[in-house]
Amino acid sequence: MAAKIQPSDTAALYQFASVKQKWKFMRKYWALYVISIPGIIYFLIFKYIPLFGSVIAFQNYNIFKGITGSKWVGLDNFRRMFAYAEFIPILKNTILIGIYDLVFAFPFPILLALLLNELRIVVYKRVVQTVVYMPHFLSWVIVGGIVVGVLSPSTGLVNKLIGLFGVDPIYFMGENSYIRTILIGSGIWKDSGWGTIIYLAAIAGINPDLYEAAQMDGASRLRQVFSITIPSILPTIVILFLLQIGNFLDFGFERVFVFLNPLNNENGEILDTYVYRAGLVDRQYSYTTAIGLFKSVVGLVLIMGSNLFSKKMTGEGLY
Template identity: 70%
Template sequence: MAAAIQPEAKKAIKSSPRGRWLDYMWKYRALYFISIPGIVYFFIFKYVPLFGSVIAFQDYNIFKGFTGSEWVGLKHFKTMFEHYDFLRILNNTILLGLYDLFIAFPAPIVLALLLNELRLVLYKRVLQTVVYMPHFLSWVIISGIAIGILSPSTGILNKALSLFGIDPIYFLGENSYIRTILIGSGIWRDTGYGTIIYLAALAGINPDLYEAAEVDGASRWRQTLSITLPSLLPTIMILFLLHIGKFLDLGFERVYVFLNPLNTENGEILDTYIYKVGLLSQQYSYTTAVGLFKSLVGLMLIVIGNVFSKKTTGESLY
């Protein structure tokens, strides 16, 4: 009788959620194996440092360590919101985040739609390669290119303006231009590379839908509105949710290479502020509080955005 029950027990175990999960992992063991380096990287450099967030609630002393430093509660968070520089820099970061969200984020979608309309395969591949290339340039190189173009004495842009009788403009030396330069350089660098996911999603759209639309007399514009964009919506929403999580995280290198004493009023962001105050002034507890604030805002935006997306489009991260 025990022998008869044993196969049934094995079958029940296998059909349980845990059993199915183990079977799935074994089936795709090769993929899980090659993902190990990525998991290790994120564990060491993303999760382990979370334990250091405790110093945001301490007057941290590097000689006393975590256990010996004095606990001060929310002191550094209070100081953060009372500091004029922090409020100014937070305002800069929010404005740049909004520009990035409403201008830079849609740019790869528009470019992917344009590339998808090309019918000459060779030309399409060459153009894709050209627009992908800037992504692999470092921000130091990109800043050098921008300085060369925007230079008041030798820059191409000022040379062109002089043809119309306009005096040279020191673009990188004026607060009014720095935000445009930061967003514009980001669009130039990352728009092409950002089209990869959208082009993959476009390739997965059933061509029969377009054929049926053509039979019904739909124009290319109508096909884009009625077929292409609705088919892209799940991909757009997932990437949008991931993007808003980095709303206050614009990237240290991207901004730092363009900063100088003449444009910091509008150009300095939280990342460069953390570097200046934390590493150069050694206020570790205060800047950890600023970093923790950034993380909490990002988490809150993802949760709110996920709920909104799930209710309106049915797409969500979890």
């Protein structure tokens, strides 16, 4: 009896197919190719074509002379980047915030999805899903306003609560020691619902027969989670983790900028906000392009290294 072709073999079969077979395949699924055209155009215009502008990282770029008329300076902008006194502390902030985000924010949607999956009251489950998902649609300007209001030393809910225990009001937004916690905490509140939906979708695809067999063997709900649920969604976890690793230094400009002020700038400023200040405000275009190129190269190395490590350890990867 002929072996059944698995969906994972489709790419391999297409790779070794003849030109005639490929055209036949494309004609059969022409609608999918048409649907993909807007996405391809978007990436070409906003992602790939702007890459050619990265050459100004090796120039003393003059906005009036353009790329072709600006003087080439080689690696001078990169030397200046590492020689600048503020760059290393800002890079340290970016790395620390990225690590905190991986350690605390990344596992939160997984835990929340596992907890929601255990709910048996469907209406309550859907209400909770909606509540945790709603902040994802808010802009960081709105989230920043909400957080600043909640943490206000005079009218904020947090200071009202700790005041009940005789604690003096704390100006959270004016303390360097609190800014990283605020950044990570606000990110968890805003985006954990999005990740939860993804993991719940992965959990919904698990074969129910596995749980029935485990129940017959006397496995508890906790044992089923660790022996069935988590291993089954591990490929999804690995993919999302690798994607986050690739954006390790790209924490997000607007996510940080709305919380920054002169009092917390020391521990809060990251590469994205520094690029805005030095590039757009001070018009140091070549210098900040060099920083952006540095971030991209580091992200590429991290995602390629992590993908290779993941494939060796778990057999799962992005490619």
